Amino acid sequence: MTTARQQASDASGRRIRVEGEVMDAERSLYHLVGADVVGCTFAGPADGESVLKEAADIRVSGCSFSLRYPMWHVRGFELDGSEMDTLTRAALWYARDGEIRGCTLGGVKAVRECSGIRISGCRIASDEFGWKSDRIALEDCDLESEYAFLDSRDVSLDRVRMRGKYSFQYIDGLEISDCELDTKDAFWHSRNVTVRDSVVKGEYLGWFSENLTLVNCRISGTQPLCYCKGLRLIGCTMEGCDLSFEYSDVEADIVGHVDSVKNPRSGTVTADSVGEVVTGDAVMECSGRVVVRGVL
Secondary structure (H helix, E strand, C coil): CCCCCHHHHHHHCCCCEEEEEEECCCCCCCEEEEEEEEEECCCCCCCCCCCCCCCEEEECCCCCCCCCCCCCCCCEEEEECEEECCCCCCEEEEEEEEEEEEECCCCCCEEEEEEEEEEEEEEECCCCEEEEEEEHHHHHHHHEECCCCCCCCEEEECCCCECCCCCCCCCCCEEECEEEEECCCCCCCEEEEEEEEEEEEECCCCCCCEEEEEEEEEEECCCCCCCCEEEEEEEEEECCCCCCCCCCCCEEECCCCCEECCCCCCCEEEEEEEEEEEECCCCCCCEEEEEEECCC
């Protein structure tokens, strides 16, 4: 269906402006092209879905969303200073080439199968956030998500404060810097991940990962970094980390103490002190070494 606003835009060839309206109908601004949407509210008894579906070249600012699936298949967009509440389920799917700034994203499954999205200065509380997406960048955000970035590609996080459980599973290509990650079971089956200058809290960190590198990080939690391939730790600290590196191919330079190391498959773990080195009862050949600095 073509709206009157779209007809006006098509006829004039000029960028149009939709301002201060309240809309709750199905597809209220469907296929809107070349427009600014300012100070609008998408909510109401009609409870319509997909208000901005298939839009392109739009700038949305100061708006409030409380309807499902508002921005599917959107191409070339800016979303600024807006709020999507908990009723805004699955807000952005299949979106391409956009920027989200200073927003609150509160509905589940907020970003999925999206590409080329930059998110900055946002507060995000969305389970299953960022699934199956590529080229997603978060900067200076607060993120709470039980499963974040499942099976995504080429993601970056800078100055992100994150709480979750099963983050970054099956991801390929991830750069993290200056972040605080409080997340259980992070990086499982991940590939090509680098974490720098960050706090990483969690249980069973990084199992089954490939080419995971941690640089100048503070790591804490039980049984981290097991069954890894191509694992590297450079200048990291480890707190409350017992039974670390089991069956991993690892090169680790640890500053300070590690509680215990168990059966590294290959490579060298170097630390200032180690509470216990657990060997034996291995299900595979383990030739990894544990070196304590200053001890011959």
